Amino acid sequence: MTIDPKSLLYEHDRETGVATVTLNRPERLNALTFEVYRELREVFLALDTEPGVRAVVLTGAGRAFCSGGDVEDIIGELFAKDYRGLLEFTRSTGDLILSILRCRRPVIAALNGTVAGAGAVIAAACDLRIASERAKIAYLFTKVGLSGADMGASWLLPRIVGQGRALELLMFGDFIDASEAHRIGLYNRVVENGRLAQEARDWAERLATGPSFGLEITKKLVHREASMDLESAMAAETEIQAACMQDPNFREAYDAFIEKRTARFD
Numbered sequence: 001m002t003i004d005p006k007s008l009l010y011e012h013d014r015e016t017g018v019a020t021v022t023l024n025r026p027e028r029l030n031a032l033t034f035e036v037y038r039e040l041r042e043v044f045l046a047l048d049t050e051p052g053v054r055a056v057v058l059t060g061a062g063r064a065f066c067s068g069g070d071v072e073d074i075i076g077e078l079f080a081k082d083y084r085g086l087l088e089f090t091r092s093t094g095d096l097i098l099s100i101l102r103c104r105r106p107v108i109a110a111l112n113g114t115v116a117g118a119g120a121v122i123a124a125a126c127d128l129r130i131a132s133e134r135a136k137i138a139y140l141f142t143k144v145g146l147s148g149a150d151m152g153a154s155w156l157l158p159r160i161v162g163q164g165r166a167l168e169l170l171m172f173g174d175f176i177d178a179s180e181a182h183r184i185g186l187y188n189r190v191v192e193n194g195r196l197a198q199e200a201r202d203w204a205e206r207l208a209t210g211p212s213f214g215l216e217i218t219k220k221l222v223h224r225e226a227s228m229d230l231e232s233a234m235a236a237e238t239e240i241q242a243a244c245m246q247d248p249n250f251r252e253a254y255d256a257f258i259e260k261r262t263a264r265f266d
Contacts, residue, residue: 003046005039009061017054017208018201019047019105026062031070032118034077034089037096040122044099044107054208056103057200058126059110060119068117068140075144090150093118097152100125101223104216106207110200111135111187116175121151124160127219129186130200131178132193137186138175148173159226161185211249211265 003010009022021043023030032040047053060066069075078086100107100122109126115137123129123137139157141148148154148170157166161184169176181187191199207215217240225233244250249265256263 003043003050005043007033007036007039008043010043012050012053014052016205017052018057018204019050019053019055020057020059020201021047023058023060023066026060026064028070029064029067029114030060030062030119031067031073033070033073034092037092041092041096041099044096044103047105048099048103053105054210054212055204056105056107057110057204058100058107058122059197059200060112062113063134064114064119065109065111065135066116066119066122067114068119093151097121097125097156101152104212104219106204106215106219108200108204108207110196111137112193112196116140118151121153121156124153124156124186128188128203130189130191130196130203131181131187132196133178133190134193135178135181135187135190136175137178137181138173139169140173142171143173155226209265211247211253213247214244214249217244 003012007024009020009024011020011022013019021040023036023040025031025033025036047056078089081089106128107126109123109129111123111129111131113132113134115123115131115135117138117140120137120139139148139153141150141153153170154166157169160166161169165184176184178187178190182190189199221233221236221240225236228236249263252265253263
């Protein structure tokens with residue numbers, strides 16, 4: 001499939017293997033529309049198998065990462081839907097999150113500004129979050145009379161920041177600044193705004209040179225083992241690690257060590 005979204009910017013650097021997806025409604029703080037939800041899901045489904053892609057950066061154009069659902073283009077429209085129509089919409093938003101979580105490529109969120117509502121859940125679904133010092137974040141759902149348990153937020157957040165912090169973020173719906181988000185572990189790193197794009201790209205390029213199968217399995221098992229007991233998790237890890245030992249990248253790492261050179265993983 002050719003990745004050619006109309007409402008997003010897409011770039012694939014074939015030399016480094018890094019794909020960059022940019023939310024591109026800067027005049028609306030990259031608020032999500034029905035079309036953006038659909039295209040973003042389709043892009044991540046495609047990135048799972050896109051030849052040559054080894055890592056993904058997701059970011060926003062302008063001064064925001066994503067301010068959530070567009071009040072005019074989505075929220076207003078929802079009042080005209082019956083329960084079946086509303087359920088179809090909420091399922092589609094969950095499908096977007098699943099497409100990010102299930103993408104075998106490492107996904108880095110480069111949070112360049114405001115991160116709110118659905119945008120905050122999208123950020124949580126990414127594997128790593130590197131943020132500008134301007135990137136305040138809020139899970140706003142209770143502020144608009146809804147449940148904080150939206151798009152998988154109540155599953156994702158406790159696993160990132162712990163249950164107590166997650167409940168605070170989801171129940172109050174208040175913005176926290178980048179330094180606080182970093183302190184509680186929601187952001188992996190905070191950098192000066194002018195350095196964000198390069199820092200995110202450096203991370204992505206570093207992951208892109210790593211062992212693709214090993215990174216894929218790492219991501220999958222971190223999510224899968226969240227619902228396992230210790231014995232089940234240990235059994236899964238022992239079996240898959242034995243399989244990884246048959247992967248050519250394991251031999252390549254050994255050969256590179258013996259030959260005193262940098263490993264060239266596929």
